[in-house]
Amino acid sequence: MPHLELRDVRAGYGALEVLRGVSLAVDRGEVVALVGPSGSGKSTVLRVLMGLTPLSAGQVSIDGRPVDFRSRGELRALRDRMAIVFQQYNLFQNMTVMGNVTLAPLRIKRWPRAEVEAEARALLAKVGLAGREDAYPDELSGGQQQRVAIARALALRPEILLLDEVTSALDPELVNEVLDTIRTLAAEGMTMLIVSHEMGFVREIADRVVMMDAGEVIEAGPPAEILDNPRTERARRFFGKVLRH
């Protein structure tokens, strides 16, 4: 049974349909990469999963159980098990690094403070930010903010982690720091759905690649198959472009 499954999911903003029937599944401990041109709906898939964009049709299931996004309780339970790292970090600008990482564990999960703070320090050390606990987001570089966002998501002890182009806003020299962190998580067996443009990274880390275009899944399969021998003409054109870079 897949850990996370989308079946024929449709979603949009007003008259614009961004997802036109997306089906995909992620097994427990699997890393699935969502690739495709901008505007193909990759980020919207993650937003739908977090209940930030409503789906107009289709079904999302966790451990085989369908989620009713209109039910507050089910939405809470879903968000309790999943965490997302946004492309633009979306850190709380009025809080320190420590404040950002510990807010939800302390106030929402109501875990004991000593434990939460110790874990936050450990996570920040893991993403290479030991000693920056008292800094504010505007005092950090983009790469550092992105890693705070990753630590903030991990502090919630999610079963499933959603990552939205976590390296696209970074300077090239910072990309590796962030990718290292994700490699570690993959090695530890976290279920992950990753939107990425870094084909080298996708090839290395993903168990499966799902290629999207215009709100639909075009191809899905192991990285070697999808990246090197795409079956469809659309995928061949896309990878022909991105892999030449």
Added chain:
Amino acid sequence: MDRILAQLPRFLSADNLVLLAEAAGMTLALTAVGCGIGFGLAFLLVYLRQSPGRWALPLRLLCIAYVEVFRRIPFLVVTYLVLFFIQAVASNASLFTIAVVAICIHATAYTAEIVRGGLESVPRQQIEAAQAMNIGRLRTTVLIVLPQAWPVIVPPAIAYAVSFIKDTSLVSQIGVFELTFRAKELNNQGFSGILAYGAIALVYFVISFPLSLLGQHLEKRLATSRAERRARRLRRA
């Protein structure tokens, strides 16, 4: 002119000065209490106006209607409406209470737009991040949005209150013992109108000017980013 000079010693008698000071205190109290409560109610109004979901649509429309209606009614008319309405339901209400209620109604409508602008200045993405972490709307507003909206809200809110000090003169029409009412009385007692109204003009200025300077100071202080203040603190240390 000679008449004014002749009246001056009697006008500046201790009794008169005390009465003027009391009237100035009343003007300030009306502004502070009315705008203070109005400011708090404005937060409530904006919070209700931002209620999500279809069921909250009538509530949202009501909040919008309140702001749009009361921003378009002259304050003096609001004051009379409140006077007659309150006297109809509770005849023993004090004039001060009536004036404060009128000011609240007006101030809520005006500062609601200031508050809304401030809350909406905080990037939507931070609110979505909070949602994704199961942080509720009230908590998100109090812990994340308000602290960042504060610097945007406070300066224009103070500017509004300071400028409202002048507008409180309108409640003299219903007989509240504030500065303008006092000037009218002094004038009726035979003092020159130039002297009476000149004196309260001076008092209005003396009250407003320092407060508006304070407002400008706060605006500058709030505009300096936390990072800059911290850097300065570190340099001093």
